[in-house]
Amino acid sequence: MHLxxxxxxxxxxxxxxxxxxxxxxxxxxxxPGPVRVAAPGPRTTGLGSGLEGDAVCDxxxxxxxxxxxxxxxxxxxxxWAGELGRELPGGLFGENFTTSGIxxxxxxxxxxxxxxxxxxxxxxxxxxxxxxxxxxxxxSAWVKRFTQAGRPGAxxxxxxxxxxxxxxxxxxxxxxxxxxxxELWFRAFTTQHDLLPRTLAAGAAxxxxxxxxxxxxxxxxxxxEKHAAGAGAE
Numbered sequence: 136m137h138l139x140x141x142x143x144x145x146x147x148x149x150x151x152x153x154x155x156x157x158x159x160x161x162x163x164x165x166x167p168g169p170v171r172v173a174a175p176g177p178r179t180t181g182l183g184s185g186l187e188g189d190a191v192c193d194x195x196x197x198x199x200x201x202x203x204x205x206x207x208x209x210x211x212x213x214x215w216a217g218e219l220g221r222e223l224p225g226g227l228f229g230e231n232f233t234t235s236g237i238x239x240x241x242x243x244x245x246x247x248x249x250x251x252x253x254x255x256x257x258x259x260x261x262x263x264x265x266x267x268x269x270x271x272x273x274x275s276a277w278v279k280r281f282t283q284a285g286r287p288g289a290x291x292x293x294x295x296x297x298x299x300x301x302x303x304x305x306x307x308x309x310x311x312x313x314x315x316x317x318e319l320w321f322r323a324f325t326t327q328h329d330l331l332p333r334t335l336a337a338g339a340a341x342x343x344x345x346x347x348x349x350x351x352x353x354x355x356x357x358x359x360e361k362h363a364a365g366a367g368a369e
Contacts, residue, residue: 244317
């Protein structure tokens with residue numbers, strides 16, 4: 136398991152984004168490294184991306200400590216390349232890390248990765264597609280198609296900062312004892328809201344905003360008391 140590429144984006148004007156100033160840092164390109172990776176701070180007041188030199192322009196929905204790094208597998212890019220009939224270079228999906236040999240969609244929230252010698256990351260959530268992503272790809276109904284495929288890639292938070300370069304190894308050093316995978320989280324927050332209560336098993340590995348979404352859903356549909364009762368019976 137290793138990094139194929141480390142990808143950074145520069146702010147650029149785009150007609151397909153509604154971010155303030157009409158700018159996006161989505162289209163990223165591989166760089167040789169080493170690149171410093173550290174916790175960027177809060178979404179609206181921090182640095183945005185966890186990677187030094189990487190632009191995050193829409194702070195309403197992207198960036199911050201819980202989305203410090205976005206990883207997407209080369210294997211999933213290759214699958215999409217076959218579906219779309221076109222080449223998909225690393226970074227085109229907006230990912231900071233293009234990986235090889237690790238199934239990001241079956242990773243569990245709270246999994247911890249040692250990347251290279253120093254960097255320690257923790258799986259935090261899945262990527263939910265947006266209008267800007269569709270504009271970059273130039274594919275009609277892309278948001279719907281990406282969502283239906285269930286290959287979202289993973290957002291990660293930084294536990295210990297470090298520097299990374301293409302070719303660095305990825306080692307899974309911790310796996311939590313629950314079944315909340317990146318794919319399950321993605322399904323729960325997009326197309327299968329009945330799965331939302333299950334995501335609470337991820338505990339503190341799930342960001343507070345996601346916890347709030349789950350609790351609002353459970354309160355609305357009367358599931359909160361049932362969940363509490365079920366947990367108490369275990």
